[in-house]
Amino acid sequence: MSTRDDSLSKVATLWAGSGQASNSTSSVEENVAYRFVLDRKVQTISSNSIPEDGLVSGLLFVPSLEPHDPCYDITASSVPPNVTRYEDVSDFGYSLVGLAPWVTAECSLSFLSAAQKVGTHGMIFFQPSDNETGIPPDSNDSRWVTNDGNQWRMDNNYPVYAISGPAGITLINDLSWYSDRAHNNKRENSIEEFAIQTETNRLFARIETGRETQASTSIWSFVLAIAGTVLILSIILIIIYRLVLRKRRAQLQRRINAGQVDIEALALNQMMAPQEVVNKMPLYTYLEISPPTEATLPQDDTSSNPIEHDGGKSNPLSPNEDNHAQGDVGIQKPEAAMVKPGQNDSCRSKYRLSYTQTTCAICLDDFVVGSSTVRELPCGHIFDSACIDPFLTQNSCLCPLCKKSVLPAGSYYISVTNEMVEREHLSRRP
Amino acid sequence: MGSVKRISKELTELTESPPAGIRVELADESNVYEWKVHMEGPEGSPFHNGKFLIKLSLPTEYPFKPPTVSFATKIYHPNVTNDEKGSMCLGMLRADEWKPSSKIAAVLQFARQLLAEPMPDDAVEGRIAEQYKNDRVRYEEVAREWTRKYAC
Numbered sequence: 001m002s003t004r005d006d007s008l009s010k011v012a013t014l015w016a017g018s019g020q021a022s023n024s025t026s027s028v029e030e031n032v033a034y035r036f037v038l039d040r041k042v043q044t045i046s047s048n049s050i051p052e053d054g055l056v057s058g059l060l061f062v063p064s065l066e067p068h069d070p071c072y073d074i075t076a077s078s079v080p081p082n083v084t085r086y087e088d089v090s091d092f093g094y095s096l097v098g099l100a101p102w103v104t105a106e107c108s109l110s111f112l113s114a115a116q117k118v119g120t121h122g123m124i125f126f127q128p129s130d131n132e133t134g135i136p137p138d139s140n141d142s143r144w145v146t147n148d149g150n151q152w153r154m155d156n157n158y159p160v161y162a163i164s165g166p167a168g169i170t171l172i173n174d175l176s177w178y179s180d181r182a183h184n185n186k187r188e189n190s191i192e193e194f195a196i197q198t199e200t201n202r203l204f205a206r207i208e209t210g211r212e213t214q215a216s217t218s219i220w221s222f223v224l225a226i227a228g229t230v231l232i233l234s235i236i237l238i239i240i241y242r243l244v245l246r247k248r249r250a251q252l253q254r255r256i257n258a259g260q261v262d263i264e265a266l267a268l269n270q271m272m273a274p275q276e277v278v279n280k281m282p283l284y285t286y287l288e289i290s291p292p293t294e295a296t297l298p299q300d301d302t303s304s305n306p307i308e309h310d311g312g313k314s315n316p317l318s319p320n321e322d323n324h325a326q327g328d329v330g331i332q333k334p335e336a337a338m339v340k341p342g343q344n345d346s347c348r349s350k351y352r353l354s355y356t357q358t359t360c361a362i363c364l365d366d367f368v369v370g371s372s373t374v375r376e377l378p379c380g381h382i383f384d385s386a387c388i389d390p391f392l393t394q395n396s397c398l399c400p401l402c403k404k405s406v407l408p409a410g411s412y413y414i415s416v417t418n419e420m421v422e423r424e425h426l427s428r429r430p
Numbered sequence: 431m432g433s434v435k436r437i438s439k440e441l442t443e444l445t446e447s448p449p450a451g452i453r454v455e456l457a458d459e460s461n462v463y464e465w466k467v468h469m470e471g472p473e474g475s476p477f478h479n480g481k482f483l484i485k486l487s488l489p490t491e492y493p494f495k496p497p498t499v500s501f502a503t504k505i506y507h508p509n510v511t512n513d514e515k516g517s518m519c520l521g522m523l524r525a526d527e528w529k530p531s532s533k534i535a536a537v538l539q540f541a542r543q544l545l546a547e548p549m550p551d552d553a554v555e556g557r558i559a560e561q562y563k564n565d566r567v568r569y570e571e572v573a574r575e576w577t578r579k580y581a582c
Contacts, residue, residue: 363435363436365435394494395491395494396494400531403529
């Protein structure tokens with residue numbers, strides 16, 4: 001707050017509200033003689049009708065209570081007898097700002113309605129009993145509660161502020177002194193004051209709140225809006241991305257189930273066969289019966305033998321091992337038949353590949369006629385069941401000889417992953 | 431363990447009828463999983479007359495999992511790492527290409543074949559592979575020199 005002796009014969013009070021520091025101070029006119037600045041120590045307890053620029057200003061006065069109002073006596077100790085009253089400021093044509101102590105809620109309501117009556121532009125309260133010099137508590141604090149259920153905030157169409165008790169006492173005393181000095185030169189202790197003593201001096205309150213707060217609020221809301229937009233866009237993108245991935249997975253799953261996908265190309269050979277699938281594959285004892293003649297076979301074995309295909313397509317090494325197996329065939333063929341007696345022709349043709357195999361490729365032991373229990377894979381290769389079963393269930397679902405999957409089409413016990421989609425996509429591209 | 435039986439069987443076969451230029455023995459008589467392989471450089475290759483010591487390690491899951499092959503003797507070759515490990519890169523030894531029906535004899539024969547015919551497109555030593563492709567004479571010179579120096 002500052003006072004100054006200007007052409008309008010008033011004393012200006014410059015007042016910075018909460019959130020206002022340097023701006024308001026710098027806006028104070030240089031020739032102000034009295035200054036009382038409460039930077040960031042003004043609390044808004046009712047923002048009713050606060051101007052958009054957050055600036056409330058006017059000549060300070062203390063609203064006059066009715067003489068018979070008990071509050072007149074209750075607040076008398078906090079209100080010096082000769083403070084500036086409405087009659088002292090009404091003639092200047094300035095807007096007005098009331099100042100009053102908050103002693104009891106009822107009396108504050110009296111002050112508020114008195115200020116409302118004379119059309120004040122704002123009201124400032126202080127609690128004389130409060131010794132804290134900081135910013136008063138906010139509008140939700142219990143000390144601002146009135147028994148009308150905060151109806152006063154609605155009834156009085158002007159903003160209400162609070163300052164600390166000590167600041168309020170200083171202010172109301174200064175208001176009294178400046179109001180009084182034209183008539184009663186109590187404090188003639190400076191030449192400057194003599195010079196202005198014949199003039200009328202009034203304190204001018206200027207409360208700026210919210211302008212900076214508003215600005216920062218708008219910046220924050222701008223930032224928030226951008227962040228929110230980015231967030232929403234990201235979420236939408238992520239959702240779209242996930243939907244696309246899900247669709248692709250479903251497509252691949254369909255193609256796998258339809259048997260259109262080369263499982264080996266997907267590097268799914270680490271995939272294992274469930275026990276129930278293994279159990280469904282033919283299991284029988286390697287038996288000696290009279291060797292099937294070529295004539296009994298429905299077709300030429302050598303051309304349909306997967307071993308042959310395997311030998312033709314695999315790496316340079318494979319022919320060696322497969323030739324070895326076939327070499328054995330040449331020697332052992334007469335004793336190598338293994339179809340169970342009594343099986344019908346369809347079974348016989350089903351097992352037709354078996355007679356060319358005399359050795360288990362896993363343990364490299366020859367099958368023993370009548371005692372080896374062999375498992376035949378869908379590709380026709382046979383192995384000791386003790387060797388192949390753990391291999392299929394714990395190692396890979398691909399035949400150790402020809403790498404064909406033992407899983408029937410449409411029964412791949414896999415859940416398609418994004419990685420598999422990617423790999424399958426790549427494998428199809430070249 | 432099934433793997434011991436199969437490995438013993440393969441060891442017996444390899445000892446009784448060793449493939450050309452290859453002699454195998456166990457590094458430690460009590461451990462069938464670690465083999466020492468003595469390999470002669472194939473004729474017509476710059477490794478001819480060299481004697482290479484190869485370490486063959488078999489996993490306990492053999493034959494479901496592939497063995498690993500490494501050269502204890504230093505060798506100048508695109509498919510053998512030029513470090514103290516001397517790992518040999520064999521396509522058939524990769525976990526996803528390995529077949530339990532592949533036998534050690536075949537692995538070793540393939541390795542010997544690789545000495546005669548390097549596979550520069552599948553190289554682990556890119557520099558040597560480049561040289562093999564672009565400057566065969568120089569490659570053979572260095573390989574012969576290394577063979578003389580380390581493998582004789």
